[in-house]
Amino acid sequence: MGTFKIEGGHRLKGEIHPQGAKNEALQILCTVLLTSEKVTINNIPDILDVNKLITLLGNLGVKMQKNGPGSITFQADEVNVGYLETEAFKKEGGSLRGSIMIVGPLLARFGKGYIPKPGGDKIGRRRLDTHFEGFINLGAKFRYNREDHFYGVEIEGRLQGAYMLLDEASVTGTANIVMASVLAEGTTTIYNAACEPYLQQLCGMLNSMGAKITGVGSNLLHIEGVESLGGCTHRILPDMIEIGSWIGLAAMTRSEITIKNVSWDNLGVIPSVFRKLGITIERRGDDIYIPEHKDGYEIKKDIDGSILTIADAPWPGFTPDLLSIVLVVATQAKGEVLIHQKMFESRLFFVDKLIDMGAKIILCDPHRAIVIGHNFQSQLKATTMSSPDIRAGISLLIAALAAKGTSTIQNIEQIDRGYERIDERLRAIGANVVRM
Template sequence: MSSFIIEGGHKLAGTIVPQGSKNEALQVICATLLTSERVTIHNIPDIIDINNLIILLRKMGVKIEHPLSKTYIFQANDLNLDYLQTNDFLAKSAFLRGSIMLVGPLIARFGYAIVPKPGGDKIGRRRLDTHFAGMQKLGATFTYDTKRCTYEVKSNDSLHGEYILLEEASVTGTANILMASVLAEGKTTIYNAACEPYLQQLTKMLISMGAQINGLASNLLVIEGTRSLHGCEHTVLPDMIEVGSFIGMAAMTASELRIKNVSYNNLGVIPDVFRKLGIILNKEDDDIIVPAQESYTVNTFIDGSILIVVDAPWPGLTPDLLSVFLVVATQANGNVLIHQKMFESRLFFVDKLIDMGAQIILCDPHRAIVIGSDRKYNLRSTTMTSPDIRAGIAMLITALNAQGISQIYNIDQIDRGYEAIDKRLNALGAKIIRT
């Protein structure tokens, strides 16, 4: 098992460029299956989840070129659908939760898909009901094989447009249903749709491929199905989760960092929530400059009550950054209630932070009260194991702040979402060894 050995207490300095968005890349790469023509995608991050998806598509028969760093060309004009029945496909797609988004394009274009129970982060129950209920509305049928633990999806006739009210504003559920509906007959209406920048980017790409979609950036999408889509060229946005992670690193280590080309208008409330924690952020063109702060004071509400940081569907705060906000709050002057609504296991990593000296009360699986120390007490180094991508990066940020040598095991989880994070941080002054 790979690990990071981190010598804490070193300040960071310099400029860092965020990678392409992991969540967006997973969606738009799956969307290349919707056409037989060439699709060029730029700014694809070199991370485990994306590389595994590209390997999976190649084994399915997609022709893939890699002419430049971070640029790929996909052409799905001669797929081997028999590969979907193989144990190799089932094993590889089970390891990658993003593989669920292959179902929409496959059922729309070929009338058949199969998917195992997806893997990915161990952060609690993540239902597939939203995906399946929406596609059933479009005319697909589902069969669950209890022996192989797979879902087989079929559409004997072409999919047909339908009014769909999503039970939850699921990002991947919305993406899957949207990709299925662009080739369905007639009009599809998706209400309570997720509208994160990832979805907006996917929608823009589909429109550039010839799809007819109205309601961009809203929770109501109206799609007029077309017979076929054509190729296009698309550029993935910077990863807003990485941007937030770098802000957290600068705050925790009292360092000055410039984060380049962040696509500030697509960050939503993320900068404002950091400012509520007392973090100073300066915007310069499309860069964020975080000045070195030895102390930062949490804002309270007007009536003096404790600040609550809570996740919500876009344009609310993304749940992927709550772990970062939690660790940043440990060094603040003031108290914060972190409320993670979506996943019941995402806050369980705080027991390691408590071992390091952080003052945190885990109220229940969804809520934690953080009592900021205002840097009066140094965090202690320790040994940890990363349970998921976001807890892993939060552990890394904490280790950068702690005095002494910390070790983080299972760093493949971090590598799933962060490109060469050790090399990039070492270039800024961190002391991280990969073993």
């Protein structure tokens, strides 16, 4: 188990180049299974979760050629579908939640798709019903082995287009159903579809491969099935969650940082939410400039004077992956804020570690926490802690960089799952972070 030692209290300065988006990469990589032609993907982040999926694709027989940093050409012309029923796959697929998205492409092209109960962050229940109900609507037969928690869908012949109203606007569920639908016979309509930028990227990529998807960017998608798809070249967007993490880091450490090439038009409400915390965010071309907050930052109140509430919601609402960052940034703000995590019931449980560091936080219930900011009048103190999930892990790392003294964070593999060479990149702008 890896460990970070962090000496806090240093002002940072410099430029940060965000990595490719983890959540987009996990979807985009699965599309290579839909065609026998070559697919080149650029700006792939070098992180544990993405590398696990690439390894899984290789074990399925997908050929790969590395073109340079973050660029790989894939060709799935000799897929070994039999690998899906091996014990090796059950172990490998179960270690990565993103592996669920290979099921749609495999079902569409080969008539079968299997997956063990996938892993991922321990942030509460993360149901898979939306995925499999979508496949069933397309004509697949579902089976579940309770003994080893192994899911499967199969069909004889070709999937059939259908109308479906999703029970939740699941991003991965929508992506999986879209990938299955593009090779189905007839027209598929998906209502209450997720419409995140990464889902829009997926649909754009599929259309460039020959798919016929309309309504992209809305919650109502129409997909006219085609016989086959061709190859393409695709570039992954910068990671909006990492961009939000760097904004929070700059504010908490009162540092001057420029975040390069952020794809502003795909950030949605993220900049405005951080501005509500009092953080100055300047747009310079396609960059974000965060000045040194020498006098701190003050949380805005609602128009009627009531306490600000920041809650997560499906796109174009605020992403739940950044609520942990917002919470930790608020601990040094002037004012109070209510953080409402609606989507996962275990994601706020890391606040006990921040309380140990001296933060003023009231955990109202599993979904809500009130943060009373210190306004930098009282510095967080260093401590030893363990990273419970990716986003809590980076939040604790930000807290440690702002704290007085030397902190230790254990189980940093959780952070490595979502952040590329985070210690090296932090040291490049002046942080004192050592990987043990």
